[in-house]
Amino acid sequence: MSTSSSVYNELRLKKQLCDAVIRVDNAEFHAHKVILCNCSTYFRALFNRWSSPDNRLYEIPNVSAEVMKLVIEFAYTNFVPVTHENVQELFVTADRFNVMGIIEACSDFLEEQLTPHNCIGIWRFTDSYYYPEIKNKAFRFLLNHFEEVAATSEEFLLLSAQELCKIIESDQLIVKKEKTVFEAILRWVSDSTEERREHISLLLSKVRLALMPPEYVMKSVDDNEVMKSSEECRTLLRRAMENMLDIRTKDLSSSDFCHPLAHPRLPAAVLFAIGGWSGHSPTNRIEVYDVCADCWVEICDNELTPRAYHGTAFLNGSVYFVGGIDNIHQLSTVKRFDLDTHTWQEVAPMHSRRCYVCVTVLDGYIYAVGGHDGHNRLSTAERYKPRTNQWTLIASMNTQRSDACCTTLHGKMYICGGFNGNECLLTAESYIPETNQWTMIAAMGNRRSGIGVITYAGYVFAVGGFDGTTRLRTAEAYNPDTDTWSDMPSMVQRRSNFGIAVIDDRLFVVGGFNGFSTTVGVESYNIGADHWSYVPDMKISRSGLSCCVVYGLTNIAEYAAPRPSLHVSDME
Structure with a gap:
């Protein structure tokens, strides 16, 4: 509360210099007209157009004394306590008096309370009032949680x-x-x-x-x-x-x-495939896989510097491009792409140049681990905090690794395989942020450089890669409870230095190098069916690319395959 607001509120409480009395249900509230006018166009009209200037007493029907007290206090303090018990009446009264600050506070409260069991009620309630933001948020929540709503909500039946x-x-x-x-x-x-x-x-x-x-x-x-x-x-x-x-x-x-019967709905998430080595140089091409339409869509944007053997992370509505090589230099630079505004920003660089880097997200931080700085394979690691735009060094790994890959599971980071400058590695280790400590875990069954590592179905999957002699089709899964690796079904195609991600309850491998050339090929593994199957190819072949899954966007349609508008008449 500002000093002036505090003074005005003190005068109100002492009933000094008040020129209005608001009567509600036999309760009277002394106030200053100018303060209420500043808060609400309703009071401005009440004092200036609907009554004479010398009028002091104003009877206001159809509102409780408890809520009127909160409205008047808000006019002086710019604060209102919103609760489960008062939110509906407070919202209705604020809408009637056009007190936008209270409407926003109620809307924020309702948004925080949204569940599959009440979202329909909130959507229908806000339909009666002109404040579309919370109505739209309730409707989006309903659409995003439809399966649970339809199966369990009693409101659905109404x-x-x-x-x-x-x-x-x-x-x-x-x-x-x-x-x-x-x-x-x-x-x-x-x-x-x-x-x-x-x-x-x-x-x-x-x-x-x-x-x-x-x-x-x-x-x-x-x-x-x-x-x-x-x-x-x-x-x-x-x-x-x-x-x-x-x-x-x-x-x-x-x-x-x-065709109305084949018209796919928009996906909840999409898979980004970014950059990589294509032809004889790095590329800045970005393709997006729409899992519902089962096709790739190219995103046209020339602001990204072509890079390969980089890392990618999705965090807080943005995609981060970390390290890599631009055909000449190993990079320490990081660029951020805001998916809502389609704008680019260069953020703080890493402490080290990192090509063939491992990147993952854990607890709101972006981690960059290992890689090659142009001279040495690295054991160092660092993490980025978006709020402060700052990279901080963390404990180094037990082993130098480039061409490795990392993922997170149950609050830990796992890194597997890679190349130490002399040999392809079969070792793996885990990192606990709370103790800032790396620990060696059970070794994989195969040496794997240019490996893909991802968390899937409660396991850490290690897929493909190069064993020093040949590109691999094999895959294995790590059980953190038993510290053991188990063989899994092999991919259809051999590949190393590919993109890897999990979306739609399937594990995807994208592009890569098959021992002879880069590939456009994509395949997915379904643990329920326990086999790999082909997915539509990307538009360009590439290896050294990076993939990440993007979700929770209100503008997901801008990154998915185009959907034409349909009408019921299309069915006829």
Whole structure:
């Protein structure tokens, strides 16, 4: 509270120089008109247009004395205590009086309280008031947590047909399987079958039926009396099956996204593949894999210096490009790309030049470990704190390593393999930030330089690489509970110096060098199916690239494959 505000509030409490009395439910609050006018356009109109200048007493109906007291105190102190008990009445009153500071405080409180069980209620509540920011945040939360909302929320069953349509037609609805949307509709209808059965054909028209197994759809229809008895529904599903067959017999590409039944929703996260060695020099090309559309999209941006054998990290809405080589020099520089504003910034450089560097994120810090400075393989490591824009040296590893790779699991960092200047390594070690200490762990079964290391399904996976003689297809997984490595299924293609990431519950390996040339090839491993399969190729071949997964963006559509606008009429 400023000094002047403190003085005004002291005068109010002592009822000195007050020129207004606000009466609510037989409670009276002495105040200064100019202070209330500064806080609210409602009071400005009340004092200047809706009453005579010499009026002092103002009766205000339909508001409790407790909330009016908070509004007046806010006018003087710019602070309001928002609680579960008062937030709804306080929001409504602040909206009525146009006290934007209280509306913002209530909105911040509601945003912090959002859960899958109350997000629909908050979305519907804020629909009645003109403050779209919290309404949009509640709606985005609902879309992002739809699977849990649809399965467990009692509020979900209270939605109107129009509200449910608005939710399920959104491209930004996050679901792993489209059948989740289909089953959510059936749950909603079955809660009040006779009243809601007339809406089922409209709701089904919003489902991406071509993304579901046709056998599952037909069995569901046979098992559901509402769908079987609706002529409109049967016609819609028959047309859907015809269209689905037509789509599945063609080579579906991004140009087919306009088909309403094949129109993929936006992904919750996308996979960035950045830079690398392509042809005879480093590149600055950035490609993004859209897991829902199953395709790569190129991001056009020429501000990144071409670099290879660098590290990449995603943190707080930005992608960081760390170290590497620009074809001439090993780099200590770090660039940050703000994904919201599409702007670049050079941040503090590392203490050392680091080509073939390992980069990961742990507890809000970016770690850069090992690498090659142009003269020596490094055992040193450092970490970056974005808030202070500062790199700090941490304890050195037990071994010099370039061409290694690192990941994090259960609050520890793990680094595996690499090259020490003389031989490819099979050793691995872990780092605990709290003790600033590296500890050797069990060695891998194979020597691996140019390795890919990632956390997946509770294990540390070590994939591919170069053993000093040949590029590898093999993979192994480390169990930190038993300090042991186990063999895993091998990749389809041999590769080293590739990108690696986990997205959509699958492990992806991207590009790399196969012993003869760089590759555009991408493949993924599903631990449930226990095998590797090919994914669409990147647009350019490259090795020495870096990958990271980007998530939580409100503008994810700007990095995903384009989705055309669709309407119900497209189904007809």
